[in-house]
Structures are given as structure tokens and as C-alpha cells.
Amino acid sequence: MTVLVLGDQLTRQVGPLADRPDERVLMVEAREFAARHPYHPHKRTLVASAMRHFRDALRDAGRAVDYHVVETFADGLDAHFDAHPGDSLTVMRPSSHGAADRLRDLVTERGGTLDVVENELFLCSPAEFDDWYAENSLQHEDFYRWMRRETGYLLEDGDPVGGAWNFDEANRETPPTDYEAPEIPEYPPDETTKRVQREWSERDTDEWADPEAFRWPVTRADALDALADFCEHRLPDFGPYEDAMVTEEWALDHALLSPALNLGLLHPAEVAEAAIDAYHEREDVPVESVEGFVRQIIGWREFVRHVYRVGMPNLADANRLDAERALPDVYWDGDTEMACLATAIEGVRERGYAHHIQRLMVLSNFGLLYGVDPHELNRWFHVAFVDGYHWVSTPNTVEMGQYAADLFATKPYAASANYIERMSDHCAECPYDPDATVGDDACPFNALYWDFLADHEDELRSNHRMGLVYGHLDDKRDADELAGIRERAADVREGVRSGDVERE
Numbered sequence: 001m002t003v004l005v006l007g008d009q010l011t012r013q014v015g016p017l018a019d020r021p022d023e024r025v026l027m028v029e030a031r032e033f034a035a036r037h038p039y040h041p042h043k044r045t046l047v048a049s050a051m052r053h054f055r056d057a058l059r060d061a062g063r064a065v066d067y068h069v070v071e072t073f074a075d076g077l078d079a080h081f082d083a084h085p086g087d088s089l090t091v092m093r094p095s096s097h098g099a100a101d102r103l104r105d106l107v108t109e110r111g112g113t114l115d116v117v118e119n120e121l122f123l124c125s126p127a128e129f130d131d132w133y134a135e136n137s138l139q140h141e142d143f144y145r146w147m148r149r150e151t152g153y154l155l156e157d158g159d160p161v162g163g164a165w166n167f168d169e170a171n172r173e174t175p176p177t178d179y180e181a182p183e184i185p186e187y188p189p190d191e192t193t194k195r196v197q198r199e200w201s202e203r204d205t206d207e208w209a210d211p212e213a214f215r216w217p218v219t220r221a222d223a224l225d226a227l228a229d230f231c232e233h234r235l236p237d238f239g240p241y242e243d244a245m246v247t248e249e250w251a252l253d254h255a256l257l258s259p260a261l262n263l264g265l266l267h268p269a270e271v272a273e274a275a276i277d278a279y280h281e282r283e284d285v286p287v288e289s290v291e292g293f294v295r296q297i298i299g300w301r302e303f304v305r306h307v308y309r310v311g312m313p314n315l316a317d318a319n320r321l322d323a324e325r326a327l328p329d330v331y332w333d334g335d336t337e338m339a340c341l342a343t344a345i346e347g348v349r350e351r352g353y354a355h356h357i358q359r360l361m362v363l364s365n366f367g368l369l370y371g372v373d374p375h376e377l378n379r380w381f382h383v384a385f386v387d388g389y390h391w392v393s394t395p396n397t398v399e400m401g402q403y404a405a406d407l408f409a410t411k412p413y414a415a416s417a418n419y420i421e422r423m424s425d426h427c428a429e430c431p432y433d434p435d436a437t438v439g440d441d442a443c444p445f446n447a448l449y450w451d452f453l454a455d456h457e458d459e460l461r462s463n464h465r466m467g468l469v470y471g472h473l474d475d476k477r478d479a480d481e482l483a484g485i486r487e488r489a490a491d492v493r494e495g496v497r498s499g500d501v502e503r504e
């Protein structure tokens with residue numbers, strides 16, 4: 001009897017490792033899997049180093065761990081079943097669609113058995129979600145309120161603390177120009193991490209980041225430290241500045257906890273509860289910050305996990321706007337004068353991270369307006385980010401960002417420079433003019449935005465949430481401006497496609 005621990009299930013707090021303290025542990029570090037895509041080197045380092053630290057912690061605690069560094073997962077299973085013929089494995093359900101079946105086939109072919117048990121690294125089980133979904137439509141806000149009731153988080157006598165379920169209105173501020181965000185803790189490479197980096201250095205031909213700059217927690221102790229640091233220093237301003245973008249503040253007040261959460265080093269319950277404790281114990285944490293944060297953890301994160309589950313396999317191929325352009329090189333090289341795009345991509349290249357509003361309103365918005373194939377963009381998000389996994393990048397990119405699947409998005413997240421100028425300081429430093437739509441200096445987002453609306457008029461005009469913007473499009477058409485705007489959009493697309501996005 002053996003507990004199989006997958007690379008994104010690094011927990012002893014819940015699941016089979018907690019329930020079966022005497023069983024042997026099997027872990028497989030498969031190189032071919034990590035080499036299948038041009039993953040960000042920090043992502044490869046993060047996963048392999050966290051797995052090795054987890055192995056060492058288990059051994060230190062007296063557990064027998066068989067750890068195989070092999071080319072393929074099948075090689076790892078071969079080695080295991082050679083040593084333990086006919087063994088029975090237990091594993092928490094993998095988060096990727098179809099992975100449990102593939103795993104079972106591999107194990108059965110080698111004469112073993114596989115018991116797939118619930119993945120306890122989430123708060124809401126598939127059965128609980130399916131019961132809820134049987135009575136409700138796929139709307140995040142309804143799910144979130146239900147989760148608040150289920151968990152009892154931020155409730156007082158059954159009512160939401162602060163008198164409202166949602167303080168979204170208070171989450172849209174921008175910091176003053178002299179604002180300095182708190183310092184971010186770093187967890188630089190230790191010996192285990194450096195060894196992983198050395199082992200990968202020959203294979204990582206497509207270096208796009210400095211390995212030395214690796215900074216993410218790879219142990220539970222460091223992940224807990226990162227959680228405590230966030231609650232102490234950044235949680236107070238998290239709410240107000242959640243949607244803001246500041247050129248010199250790559251993290252602003254974001255938690256930076258998704259890499260640790262997605263590996264299993266932190267459990268979402270302890271993360272939400274740490275923030276709630278800080279709110280109750282301190283004066284400086286406003287309700288809009290704690291509520292905004294808890295909403296991300298018990299609302300959005302759990303919701304997209306189940307959207308993926310119920311939406312797959314169709315979600316993987318969905319493309320309701322028929323967007324088919326290839327992903328332009330700028331996503332890989334960041335070579336553009338567009339300040340907002342360059343800043344976000346530079347952050348991704350440097351550290352495999354951009355915060356949510358950069359992902360949604362810059363990186364994804366640009367792809368949507370440009371007309372990139374949603375699945376090419378999803379692949380980029382999946383491989384370029386340290387927290388990128390298929391279960392979470394797919395619903396976020398394909399559905400929320402690209403409006404491709406008709407699952408929960410009520411309108412596309414499409415925006416012109418108007419939004420980016422309001423929520424960031426990028427436009428002030430950008431050579432493009434955020435107020436212009438045509439002309440060589442005009443912000444590329446603007447012409448692309450109107451062109452997108454015109455292109456998808458049949459699909460989107462009837463959406464009541466789009467009425468106002470289609471009214472503005474009509475004004476442009478009536479004023480004979482639309483043809484010029486569409487010409488500018490075609491030029492921008494051609495420039496982006498050919499890599500020549502420079503102004504004339």
C-alpha cells in the first residue's frame with residue numbers, strides 16, 4: 001500500500017498522507033512532462049524544488065519515500081512496480097481533466113491498482129458543487145455567497161460582516177503618486193533549488209529569465225512565512241488597490257500566494273482564516289480588504305476549479321468569437337513601446353508573475369481585441385506563469401478573458417485605453433496617446449477596441465450589458481469615423497503580427 005503524491009499535492013495536513021501515516025510514499029519527478037512546453041524556468045524550478053523539499057520533510061518525519069527522478073511518469077511507475085509488484089496506490093484526484101483515467105491506465109498496465117480519492121486541497125468538493133449547481137446557474141456571486149454561508153467566514157449571526165456581501169465598489173481605487181507598497185519577502189535559491197537549476201541549465205535553451213532571480217517559497221515553512229507577511233503588511237491596502245496598476249510596484253498589495261496554494265503548500269482554508277484573524281485582531285484591516293481577499297480565495301479560486309470540471313472537455317476547444325490569429329511574438333519577447341503591455345510582459349519574463357488586473361485587463365484584453373486564438377493565449381498563460389496549471393489558466397483565459405465558452409462570463413472583458421489610464425500610471429509614461437484613436441501615435445487599444453465591437457456586432461449588440469458601448473459605436477459610425485478607425489486597427493494588427501509595433 002502506497003500513497004502516490006503528485007507534484008501539485010504537497011500537503012501533509014489533509015488527504016491520504018494525513019489519513020495513512022504508516023504507508024510508504026511514492027513521488028515521481030518526470031522530466032519529459034516539464035520539458036513538453038517551454039515553461040518559465042522559475043516554474044520548473046519551483047515545482048521540482050518544492051517536491052524535493054517535501055520529500056526531505058517527509059523523510060525527516062520518519063516516512064519511507066520512494067522518489068524517482070526519471071524521464072517519463074511511466075518510467076517512475078516501472079521502477080516502483082519492479083520493486084513492489086502488484087502494489088495498491090492511493091492518490092488524490094489530479095486537477096487536470098482526464099489525468100485520473102490516464103494514471104489508472106498506467107498503473108493497471110503495470111499490474112497495480114489505483115484508488116483515486118477526493119482532492120482535499122480545495123474547500124468545495126465536486127459533490128457539494130454539483131448539488132449547488134443543480135439548483136443554481138453558473139454565477140460567481142451566487143456561488144460566493146453560498147460559500148460564505150457554508151464556511152461561516154465573515155458572518156455575524158448569519159449576516160455578512162460590514163453589512164454587505166461584497167465591497168467591490170471600494171476595490172477600485174488607485175494609490176497616490178508617492179505611494180510605496182510594502183517590501184516583498186524573497187526566498188532565494190537554497191542548495192536544493194540550485195541543484196534543480198543546475199540540472200535544468202543544459203535543457204533550458206530558451207532562457208527567458210535570470211535563474212538567480214528565483215524568489216518563490218518552496219517549503220511549507222516559507223509559504224507560511226509568505227502568508228504571514230502578506231497579512232501583516234499588504235492585506236490592509238489589498239482591497240482598495242486590488243484593481244490598480246503601478247509601473248514601479250509589480251506586486252502592489254497582492255498576496256503572491258497562488259504558487260504556494262497551487263502546489264498544496266498552503267490550504268485555502270488556512271489562507272482565508274489567517275486574513276480573517278488579522279481583520280478581527282487588528283484595527284488597520286478594513287472590511288473591504290478582508291472581504292475582497294476572502295472572495296478571491298473561497299469564491300473565484302474554487303469557482304473556476306469547478307467551471308473547469310463541468311466545462312471540460314469542451315472548454316479546451318471553445319472559441320465562440322472565432323478568434324484565430326496566432327499569438328504574436330510580443331507575448332514572448334515583450335518588445336513593444338506600449339507601456340502597459342511592456343511592463344506586464346517584463347514582469348512575466350522576470351518572475352513568471354503579473355497580478356490579476358494586468359492579466360485580465362492588459363494581457364488578456366489585448367489578446368481579445370487583437371483576435372488571438374484563445375487556446376494559444378491559454379497555452380502562454382499556462383507555461384509562462386509560475387502559478388499556471390491547466391485547471392486554473394483555462395477557465396480564466398478561455399472563458400473570463402477571451403469570452404470563448406459561454407459558461408459564466410456575462411460580457412467580454414474588453415476595454416480601451418480609457419480603463420487602463422484610469423486604473424494605472426502607465427499611460428503617463430507611454431509614447432502613445434491614450435486619448436487618440438487614429439493616427440500613428442494613437443493608443444493601439446483604442447482602434448482595436450472599436451474594431452472588435454464592430455467585428456462582433458451580431459454576437460454582442462443584443463447583450464444588454466453592452467448597450468451603452470454600442471450606442472457610442474453608433475455615434476462613431478454616424479460621424480463617419482468608423483472606417484478610419486478600422487483602418488488604423490488593421491495597421492496596428494499588421495504591426496503587431498510582424499513584430500513592428502513601433503510608432504512611425
Ligand code: FAD
Nearest residue numbers: 254255256257258296300301356359360387388389393396
Ligand atoms: P491575489 O490578487 O492576491 O489574490 C489572492 C488569491 O486569490 C490568489 O493567490 C489566487 O489563489 C486566488 N484567485 C484570485 N482570483 C482568482 C481567479 N480568477 N482564479 C483562481 N484563483 C484566483 N491564477 C492561477 O493561480 N493560475 C493561473 O494560471 C491563472 N491564470 C490566469 C489567467 C488569466 C487570463 C486571468 C485573468 C487570471 C488568471 N489567474 C490564474 C487568476 C489570478 O490572476 C491569479 O490567481 C492571481 O493573480 C495570483 O496572484 P496573487 O496570489 O498575488 O493573487
Ligand code: SF4
Nearest residue numbers: 338340426427430443
Ligand atoms: Fe497602454 Fe495605450 Fe496607455 Fe500606452 S497609452 S500605456 S498602450 S493603454
